[in-house]
Amino acid sequence: MTVNHTLSRLDSLPSPLELGQGARIWLIERLLGPSATALFNTLCNELPWEQPRVQVFGRSHPVPRLVCWLGDAGVTYRYSGLTHRAGGWPDPLMALRRAVTSLTGLTPNGALANLYRDGDDTMGWHRDNEPELGSAPWIISYNLGATRDFCLRRHGEHRQSHRLPLSHDSLLIMSPQVQRFYEHALPRRRRVREPRVNLTFRHIVTGTMGVPGQKPGAFNRKTGSSSESP
Numbered sequence: 001m002t003v004n005h006t007l008s009r010l011d012s013l014p015s016p017l018e019l020g021q022g023a024r025i026w027l028i029e030r031l032l033g034p035s036a037t038a039l040f041n042t043l044c045n046e047l048p049w050e051q052p053r054v055q056v057f058g059r060s061h062p063v064p065r066l067v068c069w070l071g072d073a074g075v076t077y078r079y080s081g082l083t084h085r086a087g088g089w090p091d092p093l094m095a096l097r098r099a100v101t102s103l104t105g106l107t108p109n110g111a112l113a114n115l116y117r118d119g120d121d122t123m124g125w126h127r128d129n130e131p132e133l134g135s136a137p138w139i140i141s142y143n144l145g146a147t148r149d150f151c152l153r154r155h156g157e158h159r160q161s162h163r164l165p166l167s168h169d170s171l172l173i174m175s176p177q178v179q180r181f182y183e184h185a186l187p188r189r190r191r192v193r194e195p196r197v198n199l200t201f202r203h204i205v206t207g208t209m210g211v212p213g214q215k216p217g218a219f220n221r222k223t224g225s226s227s228e229s230p
Protein backbone atom coordinates (compact mmCIF):
# COMPACT_ATOMS: atom_id res chain seq x y z
CA MET A 1 0.00 0.00 0.00
CA THR A 2 1.41 3.39 -0.96
CA VAL A 3 2.07 5.64 1.99
CA ASN A 4 1.75 8.98 0.24
CA HIS A 5 -0.15 11.80 1.80
CA THR A 6 -2.33 12.06 -1.26
CA LEU A 7 -3.90 9.32 -3.31
CA SER A 8 -5.03 10.13 -6.82
CA ARG A 9 -7.99 7.74 -6.85
CA LEU A 10 -9.57 9.35 -3.82
CA ASP A 11 -10.29 12.41 -5.97
CA SER A 12 -13.13 10.51 -7.62
CA LEU A 13 -14.82 9.65 -4.29
CA PRO A 14 -17.53 11.73 -2.63
CA SER A 15 -16.18 14.62 -0.54
CA PRO A 16 -14.54 13.54 2.72
CA LEU A 17 -15.30 14.69 6.23
CA GLU A 18 -12.66 17.37 6.86
CA LEU A 19 -11.24 17.19 10.38
CA GLY A 20 -8.57 19.84 9.76
CA GLN A 21 -4.78 19.74 9.28
CA GLY A 22 -5.17 17.23 6.45
CA ALA A 23 -7.12 14.74 8.58
CA ARG A 24 -9.85 13.44 6.26
CA ILE A 25 -12.33 10.60 6.44
CA TRP A 26 -14.16 9.20 3.45
CA LEU A 27 -17.24 7.05 4.03
CA ILE A 28 -18.54 4.88 1.22
CA GLU A 29 -21.75 2.96 1.75
CA ARG A 30 -22.92 -0.19 -0.03
CA LEU A 31 -19.48 -1.16 -1.32
CA LEU A 32 -20.12 -4.78 -2.32
CA GLY A 33 -23.92 -4.89 -2.49
CA PRO A 34 -25.82 -8.14 -1.90
CA SER A 35 -22.65 -10.28 -1.68
CA ALA A 36 -21.74 -8.53 1.59
CA THR A 37 -24.19 -10.69 3.55
CA ALA A 38 -22.62 -13.93 2.33
CA LEU A 39 -19.17 -12.52 3.11
CA PHE A 40 -20.30 -11.62 6.62
CA ASN A 41 -21.59 -15.14 7.29
CA THR A 42 -18.45 -16.73 5.83
CA LEU A 43 -16.08 -14.58 7.86
CA CYS A 44 -18.06 -15.11 11.09
CA ASN A 45 -18.12 -18.87 10.61
CA GLU A 46 -14.81 -19.64 8.93
CA LEU A 47 -12.08 -17.29 10.09
CA PRO A 48 -9.88 -18.77 12.84
CA TRP A 49 -11.00 -16.24 15.45
CA GLU A 50 -9.01 -15.96 18.66
CA GLN A 51 -9.54 -14.13 21.91
CA PRO A 52 -6.06 -13.17 23.05
CA ARG A 53 -5.36 -12.26 26.65
CA VAL A 54 -3.57 -9.09 27.68
CA GLN A 55 -1.86 -8.06 30.87
CA VAL A 56 -3.50 -5.07 32.55
CA PHE A 57 -1.82 -3.88 35.76
CA GLY A 58 -0.31 -7.33 36.23
CA ARG A 59 -3.52 -9.28 35.63
CA SER A 60 -4.43 -11.24 32.53
CA HIS A 61 -7.73 -10.41 30.78
CA PRO A 62 -9.27 -11.57 27.51
CA VAL A 63 -9.66 -8.73 24.99
CA PRO A 64 -13.34 -7.73 24.66
CA ARG A 65 -13.79 -9.03 21.09
CA LEU A 66 -12.40 -11.79 18.84
CA VAL A 67 -9.53 -11.09 16.46
CA CYS A 68 -7.76 -12.64 13.47
CA TRP A 69 -4.73 -11.46 11.49
CA LEU A 70 -4.86 -11.85 7.70
CA GLY A 71 -2.61 -10.81 4.84
CA ASP A 72 0.09 -11.65 2.36
CA ALA A 73 1.82 -14.90 3.28
CA GLY A 74 4.57 -14.21 5.80
CA VAL A 75 3.46 -10.73 6.89
CA THR A 76 3.55 -10.82 10.66
CA TYR A 77 1.68 -9.01 13.36
CA ARG A 78 2.36 -9.04 17.07
CA TYR A 79 -0.39 -9.12 19.68
CA SER A 80 -0.75 -10.63 23.12
CA GLY A 81 2.98 -11.24 23.21
CA LEU A 82 2.84 -13.61 20.23
CA THR A 83 3.77 -13.10 16.61
CA HIS A 84 0.99 -14.05 14.22
CA ARG A 85 1.96 -14.81 10.66
CA ALA A 86 -0.52 -14.35 7.84
CA GLY A 87 -0.88 -17.36 5.58
CA GLY A 88 -2.22 -15.59 2.48
CA TRP A 89 -5.56 -13.92 1.87
CA PRO A 90 -8.55 -16.24 2.29
CA ASP A 91 -10.48 -16.68 -0.99
CA PRO A 92 -13.68 -15.04 0.31
CA LEU A 93 -11.73 -11.80 0.89
CA MET A 94 -10.26 -11.48 -2.60
CA ALA A 95 -13.21 -9.55 -4.09
CA LEU A 96 -13.22 -7.14 -1.16
CA ARG A 97 -9.48 -6.58 -1.39
CA ARG A 98 -9.77 -5.92 -5.13
CA ALA A 99 -12.60 -3.45 -4.46
CA VAL A 100 -10.43 -1.63 -1.90
CA THR A 101 -7.56 -1.40 -4.37
CA SER A 102 -9.65 -0.24 -7.30
CA LEU A 103 -11.43 2.37 -5.20
CA THR A 104 -8.40 3.80 -3.44
CA GLY A 105 -5.34 2.82 -5.44
CA LEU A 106 -3.89 1.17 -2.32
CA THR A 107 -2.84 -2.47 -2.13
CA PRO A 108 -2.81 -3.52 1.52
CA ASN A 109 -0.57 -6.39 2.63
CA GLY A 110 -2.40 -7.08 5.89
CA ALA A 111 -5.74 -6.75 7.62
CA LEU A 112 -6.75 -7.01 11.24
CA ALA A 113 -10.19 -8.59 11.54
CA ASN A 114 -12.27 -7.93 14.65
CA LEU A 115 -15.47 -9.76 15.53
CA TYR A 116 -17.69 -7.86 17.98
CA ARG A 117 -20.09 -10.57 19.14
CA ASP A 118 -22.62 -8.02 20.37
CA GLY A 119 -22.74 -4.48 21.78
CA ASP A 120 -20.74 -5.53 24.84
CA ASP A 121 -17.66 -6.12 22.70
CA THR A 122 -15.60 -2.96 22.27
CA MET A 123 -12.33 -1.34 21.29
CA GLY A 124 -10.83 1.39 23.46
CA TRP A 125 -9.32 4.73 22.40
CA HIS A 126 -6.17 4.33 20.35
CA ARG A 127 -4.31 5.44 17.23
CA ASP A 128 -3.06 3.14 14.51
CA ASN A 129 0.33 4.75 14.27
CA GLU A 130 2.88 2.04 14.92
CA PRO A 131 6.30 2.50 13.32
CA GLU A 132 5.69 -0.68 11.36
CA LEU A 133 2.88 1.14 9.53
CA GLY A 134 5.34 3.71 8.20
CA SER A 135 5.33 7.46 8.69
CA ALA A 136 2.03 8.13 6.92
CA PRO A 137 -0.32 5.19 7.38
CA TRP A 138 -3.58 5.04 5.45
CA ILE A 139 -6.12 2.86 7.27
CA ILE A 140 -9.05 1.44 5.34
CA SER A 141 -11.80 -0.05 7.44
CA TYR A 142 -14.65 -2.23 6.13
CA ASN A 143 -17.75 -3.09 8.13
CA LEU A 144 -20.19 -5.97 8.08
CA GLY A 145 -23.19 -6.82 10.25
CA ALA A 146 -24.52 -4.66 13.07
CA THR A 147 -24.21 -0.88 12.83
CA ARG A 148 -21.82 0.42 15.50
CA ASP A 149 -20.67 3.91 16.43
CA PHE A 150 -17.11 4.75 15.45
CA CYS A 151 -16.01 7.63 17.70
CA LEU A 152 -13.20 10.13 17.31
CA ARG A 153 -11.55 12.64 19.60
CA ARG A 154 -8.53 14.90 19.25
CA HIS A 155 -5.38 13.27 20.52
CA GLY A 156 -4.77 14.59 24.04
CA GLU A 157 -8.41 15.51 24.68
CA HIS A 158 -11.09 13.53 26.51
CA ARG A 159 -14.14 14.92 24.80
CA GLN A 160 -15.44 12.95 21.83
CA SER A 161 -15.58 15.14 18.72
CA HIS A 162 -17.26 12.93 16.11
CA ARG A 163 -19.51 9.88 16.03
CA LEU A 164 -19.90 7.97 12.77
CA PRO A 165 -22.42 5.11 12.74
CA LEU A 166 -20.81 2.50 10.49
CA SER A 167 -23.36 0.32 8.76
CA HIS A 168 -23.20 -3.05 7.04
CA ASP A 169 -21.14 -2.95 3.81
CA SER A 170 -19.59 0.47 4.49
CA LEU A 171 -15.97 1.46 3.93
CA LEU A 172 -14.19 4.13 5.95
CA ILE A 173 -10.91 5.57 4.70
CA MET A 174 -8.69 7.54 7.07
CA SER A 175 -5.88 9.77 5.83
CA PRO A 176 -2.57 9.47 7.74
CA GLN A 177 -3.26 12.74 9.56
CA VAL A 178 -6.25 11.12 11.29
CA GLN A 179 -3.82 8.84 13.14
CA ARG A 180 -1.59 11.79 13.89
CA PHE A 181 -4.18 14.17 15.31
CA TYR A 182 -7.07 11.92 16.44
CA GLU A 183 -7.82 8.80 18.45
CA HIS A 184 -10.68 6.46 17.63
CA ALA A 185 -12.72 3.91 19.57
CA LEU A 186 -15.68 1.58 19.28
CA PRO A 187 -17.61 2.00 22.55
CA ARG A 188 -20.05 -0.36 24.20
CA ARG A 189 -23.64 -0.23 22.95
CA ARG A 190 -25.74 -2.45 25.18
CA ARG A 191 -28.78 -2.34 22.92
CA VAL A 192 -26.86 -3.93 20.04
CA ARG A 193 -27.48 -7.69 20.11
CA GLU A 194 -26.12 -8.62 16.70
CA PRO A 195 -22.50 -9.33 15.75
CA ARG A 196 -20.31 -7.06 13.66
CA VAL A 197 -17.12 -7.80 11.71
CA ASN A 198 -14.60 -5.06 10.99
CA LEU A 199 -11.53 -5.42 8.79
CA THR A 200 -8.84 -2.73 8.89
CA PHE A 201 -6.65 -2.98 5.83
CA ARG A 202 -3.12 -1.85 6.50
CA HIS A 203 0.33 -1.80 4.98
CA ILE A 204 3.08 -3.25 7.12
CA VAL A 205 6.34 -1.62 6.11
CA THR A 206 8.84 -3.68 8.05
CA GLY A 207 6.99 -6.98 8.02
CA THR A 208 6.22 -6.96 11.74
CA MET A 209 4.00 -4.75 13.82
CA GLY A 210 2.80 -4.50 17.38
CA VAL A 211 -0.76 -4.24 18.61
CA PRO A 212 -2.10 -0.99 17.12
CA GLY A 213 -1.95 1.73 19.72
CA GLN A 214 0.58 -0.11 21.88
CA LYS A 215 4.19 0.87 22.31
CA PRO A 216 6.38 -2.10 23.18
CA GLY A 217 6.15 -2.80 26.88
CA ALA A 218 3.54 -0.08 27.44
CA PHE A 219 0.04 -0.29 28.81
CA ASN A 220 -2.31 -0.71 25.88
CA ARG A 221 -5.46 1.35 25.88
CA LYS A 222 -6.94 -0.56 23.01
CA THR A 223 -6.90 -3.82 24.85
CA GLY A 224 -6.90 -2.86 28.45
CA SER A 225 -7.96 0.68 29.33
CA SER A 226 -10.73 1.37 31.77
CA SER A 227 -12.82 2.52 28.80
CA GLU A 228 -12.65 -1.03 27.57
CA SER A 229 -13.24 -3.34 30.48
CA PRO A 230 -12.24 -6.87 29.52
Ligand SMILES: O=C(O)CCC(=O)C(=O)O
Binding pocket: 112, 114, 123, 128, 141, 150, 166, 184, 185, 186, 198, 200, 212
Ligand atom coordinates in the same frame (compact mmCIF):
# COMPACT_ATOMS: atom_id res chain seq x y z
O1 LIG B 1 -14.02 -1.86 14.64
C1 LIG B 1 -13.72 -0.74 14.23
O2 LIG B 1 -14.47 -0.05 13.54
C2 LIG B 1 -12.37 -0.16 14.59
C3 LIG B 1 -11.25 -1.14 14.51
C4 LIG B 1 -9.93 -0.49 14.79
O3 LIG B 1 -9.86 0.65 15.15
C5 LIG B 1 -8.69 -1.25 14.64
O4 LIG B 1 -8.72 -2.46 14.31
O5 LIG B 1 -7.62 -0.67 14.83
Ligand SMILES: [Fe+2]
Binding pocket: 126, 127, 128, 184, 200, 212
Ligand atom coordinates in the same frame (compact mmCIF):
# COMPACT_ATOMS: atom_id res chain seq x y z
FE1 LIG C 1 -7.86 1.41 14.99
